[in-house]
Amino acid sequence: MKAYFNYFKLRVITNLQYRAAALAGISTQFFFGITYIMLYLALYESNTSANVPMDLQSLVTYLWLQQSFFALIYPFLKDQDLLKMIKNGNLAYELIRPQSFYFKFYIKMISERLVAASLRCLPIIIVGLLLPSPYKLGLPASVESFLLFIVSLSLSCLLVSALSMIIHIITLFTIDSRGIISGYSVIAEVFMGAVIPLPFFPNFLIKIGNYLPFRFIGDFPYRVYSGSISVIEGRNLLFGSISWLIIAIIVGYLISKVALKKAVIQGG
Amino acid sequence: MFFESIKMNIKSQLEYKSSFIINSISQFFIFFTFYFMIIALFQKFNNIRGFTVYEVLLCFSIIQFGFAFTETFFRGIDRFEDLIIDGRLDRYLVRPRGILFQTLCSEIDLVKIFRIIQALIIMVIALIKLDITWNILKVMVLIFMMIASILIFFGLFVLTASYCFITVQGLEVKNLLTDGGKNLAQYPISIYRKGVVFVFTFIIPYGFINYYPLLYFLGKTNNILYLFSPFMVLLFLIPCLLSFKIGLKHYNSVGS
Numbered sequence: 001m002k003a004y005f006n007y008f009k010l011r012v013i014t015n016l017q018y019r020a021a022a023l024a025g026i027s028t029q030f031f032f033g034i035t036y037i038m039l040y041l042a043l044y045e046s047n048t049s050a051n052v053p054m055d056l057q058s059l060v061t062y063l064w065l066q067q068s069f070f071a072l073i074y075p076f077l078k079d080q081d082l083l084k085m086i087k088n089g090n091l092a093y094e095l096i097r098p099q100s101f102y103f104k105f106y107i108k109m110i111s112e113r114l115v116a117a118s119l120r121c122l123p124i125i126i127v128g129l130l131l132p133s134p135y136k137l138g139l140p141a142s143v144e145s146f147l148l149f150i151v152s153l154s155l156s157c158l159l160v161s162a163l164s165m166i167i168h169i170i171t172l173f174t175i176d177s178r179g180i181i182s183g184y185s186v187i188a189e190v191f192m193g194a195v196i197p198l199p200f201f202p203n204f205l206i207k208i209g210n211y212l213p214f215r216f217i218g219d220f221p222y223r224v225y226s227g228s229i230s231v232i233e234g235r236n237l238l239f240g241s242i243s244w245l246i247i248a249i250i251v252g253y254l255i256s257k258v259a260l261k262k263a264v265i266q267g268g
Numbered sequence: 269m270f271f272e273s274i275k276m277n278i279k280s281q282l283e284y285k286s287s288f289i290i291n292s293i294s295q296f297f298i299f300f301t302f303y304f305m306i307i308a309l310f311q312k313f314n315n316i317r318g319f320t321v322y323e324v325l326l327c328f329s330i331i332q333f334g335f336a337f338t339e340t341f342f343r344g345i346d347r348f349e350d351l352i353i354d355g356r357l358d359r360y361l362v363r364p365r366g367i368l369f370q371t372l373c374s375e376i377d378l379v380k381i382f383r384i385i386q387a388l389i390i391m392v393i394a395l396i397k398l399d400i401t402w403n404i405l406k407v408m409v410l411i412f413m414m415i416a417s418i419l420i421f422f423g424l425f426v427l428t429a430s431y432c433f434i435t436v437q438g439l440e441v442k443n444l445l446t447d448g449g450k451n452l453a454q455y456p457i458s459i460y461r462k463g464v465v466f467v468f469t470f471i472i473p474y475g476f477i478n479y480y481p482l483l484y485f486l487g488k489t490n491n492i493l494y495l496f497s498p499f500m501v502l503l504f505l506i507p508c509l510l511s512f513k514i515g516l517k518h519y520n521s522v523g524s
C-alpha cells in the first residue's frame with residue numbers, strides 16, 4: 001500500500017510541472033462557460049412559454065461546475081505513457097515489477113486528474129460566484145446536497161478513471177488505439193451530459209442513459225448540487241455510483257490479467 | 269503539384285485499411301454529437317432569437333465544412349510545430365518552392381474527409397427543408413460563404429503557425445480561436461451579447477462568414493452589401509500571411 005501511496009505522491013509532483021497548461025486550460029474553460037451560458041440565455045429568452053426541464057439558475061450552475069471540474073472527469077484522457085508501452089512492448093517490464101500493473105496505472109490516472117483539476121477549478125469557481133445574476137454560479141441547494149455533490153464527484157473521478165483503464169487495456173488486443181478511445185469518448189460525453197444536460201434529451205435517450213454508467217460521472221454530481229436532483233433521489237443514486245465503480249474496477253482488473261497473460265512480446 | 273502530393277498522401281493512408289475504416293467511423297460519430305446537440309435542444313425550444321432549427325443547421329454546416337476542409341487538406345499547417353521541432357522545416361527552406369506551399373503539400377488527413385461529407389449532408393438537408401426561392405445571387409452567396417469558411421480557418425492556422433516560430437511549442441490559445449470560435453459560430457452570431465459579437469465580427473470575422481451572408485440568403489434582408497460580406501475574410505488573411513512571413517524571417521533552427 002505504501003508503495004502505491006509514494007507513487008501517487010511522485011505523480012502529483014510531476015504533474016505540478018504543467019502549470020502553464022493549466023492557465024491555458026482555465027481560459028479555455030472560461031470561454032466555453034460564457035458562450036454556453038449565452039447560448040442557453042438566448043434560448044430561454046426567446047421561448048418564454050416553453051416547457052423547460054431545468055430552471056435557468058440550475059442550468060447556469062451546472063455549466064459552471066462542468067467547466068470547473070472538466071479536468072477531473074473528462075472521458076477522453078489518453079495516457080500516452082501507457083499507450084506507448086502497449087505499442088512498443090515495454091509493458092513487458094511492468095510484468096516483472098512487484099506492484100500490480102493495473103493499480104499502478106489506475107493511480108497514475110487519478111493523480112493526473114486530481115492535479116489538473118485542483119490547479120484549474122478554484123479560479124473558475126471564484127469568478128463564477130462573483131459574476132452578476134444570470135451568469136452566476138449559484139450556491140448549493142442545501143448542506144446535504146453539497147455533501148452529496150462532494151461524495152458523488154469523488155466517485156466520478158474514480159469511476160471515469162476505472163472506465164478509462166478498461167478502454168486502455170482493450171487497446172492491448174487491437175493495437176490501434178485512436179478509433180476505440182475516440183469512439184468510447186463520444187458515447188461517454190453524450191451520456192454524461194457533457195454535450196447537453198441529460199434532462200434536455202429526448203425521452204428514449206434518457207432511458208438508455210439511465211442504464212449506462214456515464215450519468216453517474218457528469219450528470220449526477222452537477223445536478224444534485226443545484227437541487228435539480230433531490231437529496232432523497234441523490235442518496236439512492238449513490239448506490240448506483242458505487243456499484244458501477246466496483247464493477248468497473250473488477251472488470252478492468254480481470255481483463256488486465258487476461259491481457260497480460262496473452263501478451264505476446266513482439267521481439268526484444 | 270499540390271494535387272500530386274495529395275494523391276501520394278491518400279495512397280499512403282489507404283495502406284492501413286482496417287485502421288482507416290475504424291477511424292473514419294469514429295470521426296463520423298464524433299461530429300455527429302455537435303449536430304445532436306442542436307437537434308436535441310430544438311426539441312425543447314422552437315427558435316433561438318428568431319432562427320429555426322434548419323437555419324441554425326445551415327449556419328453550422330457552413331462553419332463545419334470550412335473547418336473540416338482545412339483540417340483535411342491543410343493538415344500540415346495545423347501541425348506546424350512538429351515541422352519546427354523535428355527539423356523538417358530546415359529541409360523545406362532549401363527547396364525552391366514557397367514554405368507555405370510545401371507545408372500544405374506535406375500532409376493531408378484523409379480520415380477527416382468524412383466530416384466534410386457529413387457537413388455537406390447536413391447542409392443539403394437544411395437547404396431542402398428551408399424552402400428557399402433560388403436565384404443566381406443566392407447560389408453565389410452560398411458559394412462565397414463556403415469558400416470564406418475555408419479561408420478563415422486557413423488564416424487562423426497560418427496565424428497560429430507563425431506563433432510557433434516564437435514559442436516552438438503549439439499553443440492552446442489556438443484551440444480557443446479555432447475550436448472555441450467554431451463552437452460559437454455554429455449559431456447565428458446575433459444570439460450572443462454585444463462584446464462577443466464585436467470580437468467575432470471585426471477581429472476574427474466569423475460573423476461575415478455565416479451570419480451577415482446568411483441573413484441575405486434566408487431573405488431576412490435585401491441589402492446587397494451582405495452578399496459580398498464574405499470577402500471581408502480576405503482582409504483578415506493579410507495580417508495572417510504577413511505574420512507568417514515575419515516569423516519565417518526571424519526563424520532560428522532548433523538544430524539537429
